[in-house]
Amino acid sequence: MSRRVAAYAVCVQDDRVLLARYVSPYGDGSWWTLPGGGVEPCEDPFDAVTREVAEETGYESVVEQLLGVDSRIIPAAVRRRPGSDDHQNIGIFYAVRITAGTTRPEPNGETAESIWTPTTTIPTLRRAALVDIGVALAHSRPRTGHVPPVQAGGLIEH
Numbered sequence: 050m051s052r053r054v055a056a057y058a059v060c061v062q063d064d065r066v067l068l069a070r071y072v073s074p075y076g077d078g079s080w081w082t083l084p085g086g087g088v089e090p091c092e093d094p095f096d097a098v099t100r101e102v103a104e105e106t107g108y109e110s111v112v113e114q115l116l117g118v119d120s121r122i123i124p125a126a127v128r129r130r131p132g133s134d135d136h137q138n139i140g141i142f143y144a145v146r147i148t149a150g151t152t153r154p155e156p157n158g159e160t161a162e163s164i165w166t167p168t169t170t171i172p173t174l175r176r177a178a179l180v181d182i183g184v185a186l187a188h189s190r191p192r193t194g195h196v197p198p199v200q201a202g203g204l205i206e207h
Contacts, residue, residue, distance in 0.1 A: 084102045116142040
């Protein structure tokens with residue numbers, strides 16, 4: 050089984066969430082996601098999330114709180130990228146506050162733009178399931194750091 054550990058920023062201001070438009074390098078589309086991404090070898094997820102925010106959005110940020118961890122198994126038969134084994138995604142979600150900067154596309158990267166999106170608009174967007182997970186964690190702040198599985202109908206699931 051393959052595994053990916055990623056750290057995601059949930060930036061909420063005035064009932065708006067910072068979203069990043071990911072453009073797949075595999076030619077299979079574009080969708081909205083949270084700023085964040087893979088934790089590098091030997092990197093602390095706490096550091097990875099602010100690095101990813103800066104790389105993808107142009108903003109400087111600080112972590113305010115660990116919101117929770119989401120772990121899901123993607124069966125080999127439904128993986129977006131072909132693989133012979135199941136895959137585990139482990140997402141670590143942080144409440145992050147923007148401290149400086151202005152938005153810009155990711156230089157030589159896969160993030161085309163970042164926008165502050167009203168939370169009421171999120172259900173209408175083509176988005177990664179992790180957007181809903183992050184928003185649910187930010188709104189409910191569960192003591193255990195765990196939210197029930199999100200219904201992924203119509204979402205980019207993985």
